[in-house]
Amino acid sequence: MILFILCFVLFLIGLYGVVTKRNLIKIIISIAIMEYSINLFFILIGYIKGATAPIINDEVQAAVFVDPLPQAMILTAIVIGLATTALLLAIAIRLYRKYGTFDIRKINSLKG
Amino acid sequence: MNSLVPLFVIIPLGSAFLMAIFGRIIKGFNKVLLPLALLFLTYLSIKFLLGAEGTITYQVGGFAPVAGVPIAIYLAVDGLSRLMLTIISLIGFLACFYSISYINIYTAERKYLILFSLMIAGMNGIVISGDIFNIFVFLEIASIASYALVAFGIDRQELEASFKYQVLGGVASLLILFSIGFLYWRTGTLNIADISTQLPYGGIFVKFIAMVFLVGFGLKAAIFPFHSWLPDAHSSAPSPISAMLSGVLIKAVGLYVIFRLFFNMFALSHQIAMIITVLGTLSMVIGGLLAIGQWDIKRLLAYSSISQVGYIILGVGIGMLILSRQGNTAVASLAIIGGIFHLLNHSVFKSLLFLSAGAVEFRTGERNMKKLGGLAEVLPVTSSTSMIASLSISGLPPFNGFFSKLLIIIAAVQAGYYLLALLAVIISIVTIGYFMKMQKFTFFNRSRVFWQDRNIREVPFVMCFSMIILALLCFALSLLMIPSLRDVVLTPAVNVLVEGLKYTNAVLGY
Numbered sequence: 001m002i003l004f005i006l007c008f009v010l011f012l013i014g015l016y017g018v019v020t021k022r023n024l025i026k027i028i029i030s031i032a033i034m035e036y037s038i039n040l041f042f043i044l045i046g047y048i049k050g051a052t053a054p055i056i057n058d059e060v061q062a063a064v065f066v067d068p069l070p071q072a073m074i075l076t077a078i079v080i081g082l083a084t085t086a087l088l089l090a091i092a093i094r095l096y097r098k099y100g101t102f103d104i105r106k107i108n109s110l111k112g
Numbered sequence: 113m114n115s116l117v118p119l120f121v122i123i124p125l126g127s128a129f130l131m132a133i134f135g136r137i138i139k140g141f142n143k144v145l146l147p148l149a150l151l152f153l154t155y156l157s158i159k160f161l162l163g164a165e166g167t168i169t170y171q172v173g174g175f176a177p178v179a180g181v182p183i184a185i186y187l188a189v190d191g192l193s194r195l196m197l198t199i200i201s202l203i204g205f206l207a208c209f210y211s212i213s214y215i216n217i218y219t220a221e222r223k224y225l226i227l228f229s230l231m232i233a234g235m236n237g238i239v240i241s242g243d244i245f246n247i248f249v250f251l252e253i254a255s256i257a258s259y260a261l262v263a264f265g266i267d268r269q270e271l272e273a274s275f276k277y278q279v280l281g282g283v284a285s286l287l288i289l290f291s292i293g294f295l296y297w298r299t300g301t302l303n304i305a306d307i308s309t310q311l312p313y314g315g316i317f318v319k320f321i322a323m324v325f326l327v328g329f330g331l332k333a334a335i336f337p338f339h340s341w342l343p344d345a346h347s348s349a350p351s352p353i354s355a356m357l358s359g360v361l362i363k364a365v366g367l368y369v370i371f372r373l374f375f376n377m378f379a380l381s382h383q384i385a386m387i388i389t390v391l392g393t394l395s396m397v398i399g400g401l402l403a404i405g406q407w408d409i410k411r412l413l414a415y416s417s418i419s420q421v422g423y424i425i426l427g428v429g430i431g432m433l434i435l436s437r438q439g440n441t442a443v444a445s446l447a448i449i450g451g452i453f454h455l456l457n458h459s460v461f462k463s464l465l466f467l468s469a470g471a472v473e474f475r476t477g478e479r480n481m482k483k484l485g486g487l488a489e490v491l492p493v494t495s496s497t498s499m500i501a502s503l504s505i506s507g508l509p510p511f512n513g514f515f516s517k518l519l520i521i522i523a524a525v526q527a528g529y530y531l532l533a534l535l536a537v538i539i540s541i542v543t544i545g546y547f548m549k550m551q552k553f554t555f556f557n558r559s560r561v562f563w564q565d566r567n568i569r570e571v572p573f574v575m576c577f578s579m580i581i582l583a584l585l586c587f588a589l590s591l592l593m594i595p596s597l598r599d600v601v602l603t604p605a606v607n608v609l610v611e612g613l614k615y616t617n618a619v620l621g622y
Binding site for chain 1: 259269289
């Protein structure tokens with residue numbers, strides 16, 4: 001249970017960063033932290049203490065296997081996360097070229 | 113017909129792939145391929161809408177259920193999905209056709225069309241998927257394509273809007289993923305139909321998951337407290353993309369999934385229904401009031417989207433409230449018909465409004481209403497189609513917007529929510545106000561006639577064609593009030609929601 005709570009704390013740290021940080025790169029890092037906490041959460045869901053990998057053959061006869069589905073899901077989620085982070089960083093670089101700063105207080109051409 | 117279901121994802125995904133390979137070699141390949149592919153999808157979806165009955169399921173990979181437990185990824189196409197598929201394909205085709213000419217003001221048309229195609233693939237995937245993790249994957253495909261398309265102009269405003277949209281959209285996606293994980297933990301399955309049988313009724317966990325889902329998809333649908341990204345993103349995107357985002361994307365990604373999950377997966381609860389209705393009402397009121405003060409045409413339209421999405425949620429929310437306390441089912445289905453009908457109508461007239469705003473920008477390069485005026489004489493087609501859409505969105509008869517708003521208001525009165533009915537009427541009047549402001553300052557204001565001297569011509573035929581078709585649809589959709597037509601198009605969609613948990617039986621077949 002303590003692991004789940006720590007995982008949730010990690011999620012909240014990321015959310016705090018997204019809400020309070022003023023630097024584009026720090027915001028992107030905070031989103032990445034949130035993403036990792038969710039990846040961890042998925043792995044924790046599938047993990048069973050003392051269980052083996054779910055490969056059934058003659059040597060492995062264990063009765064308890066870990067759940068492979070969350071791992072498969074999280075592989076997909078990691079790839080999606082890579083795409084979002086790459087796009088965020090690309091936009092951040094473009095913004096830096098236009099404004100010459102990463103500070104979101106100075107990037108404010110949209111109002112109202 | 114079952115085997116045709118995956119085509120809705122395969123065709124746009126495949127054409128994106130083909131465009132990426134052959135678009136560079138063969139000149140004009142992209143501009144021909146994508147409209148044809150989307151036209152075929154429109155044909156296919158209308159065939160589904162008119163021809164199919166009940167729920168069509170397709171098991172990806174063909175794995176049959178073992179001992180009643182579904183193993184394969186399910187694709188489920190029921191009444192609501194069919195309606196959404198038709199909206200996505202039809203508006204997608206018209207916006208894509210319009211883009212053929214409009215894209216000339218940008219470079220990199222190949223990338224634009226590839227992203228457009230991926231966005232369609234993502235939205236179709238969300239709508240036909242019966243598996244909650246698959247919904248997440250397709251949602252990300254649609255969202256990432258739309259993030260890139262919002263930034264397509266790569267100027268200061270576009271980049272800033274895209275960054276804001278990406279941060280909020282990213283947080284929303286993570287909240288959705290978190291609640292999917294939570295659901296899997298509690299139920300051990302990802303199939304929506306199967307989850308609804310496994311999920312315990314009530315309980316703190318279910319309420320927590322429901323709230324996280326509501327925040328996640330509320331951010332995607334730009335419901336009131338989460339709306340701040342929408343005016344920036346929708347006004348900065350190229351106009352056909354704004355039409356797709358406002359007309360289709362927020363509905364397929366946000367509203368459709370909210371309706372699907374809260375009617376068909378979670379057991380209806382009075383508190384959640386109350387929260388949804390209140391948020392819908394607030395977005396209706398606040399979006400409408402914020403729209404009055406806008407001087408940028410596309411920004412005004414974006415705020416109006418928030419307001420109109422509020423109407424849709426209000427209609428469906430009233431239905432949900434009545435159903436959750438076992439009230440009169442006839443009134444509940446009337447309210448939900450109003451909401452779903454308004455969803456259909458809004459996708460038509462809001463895309464038309466964005467396309468005509470795009471036509472104004474295409475010819476004048478200006479979006480600020482203070483600097484425009486007197487365009488009615490030089491842009492007659494744009495002006496008249498924009499007028500039709502404005503009257504329609506303001507809810508004047510005989511246009512389609514009038515009937516859907518009328519249904520929502522009648523249902524609110526019959527259900528005894530007089531305050532909500534009054535607010536809906538007042539905001540409808542406010543809507544007339546800000547659209548008349550837009551019409552006057554953009555097309556009629558004769559004190560600023562200098563635009564007429566600048567040798568402006570009407571926009572090219574392909575752009576006019578899309579706008580005229582949408583304007584005709586504004587009239588034609590009023591015919592859905594005739595009961596026999598309504599039974600074909602709207603009633604199956606509404607029945608899916610009213611029958612709630614029967615979705616499970618329909619999909620799993622037991």
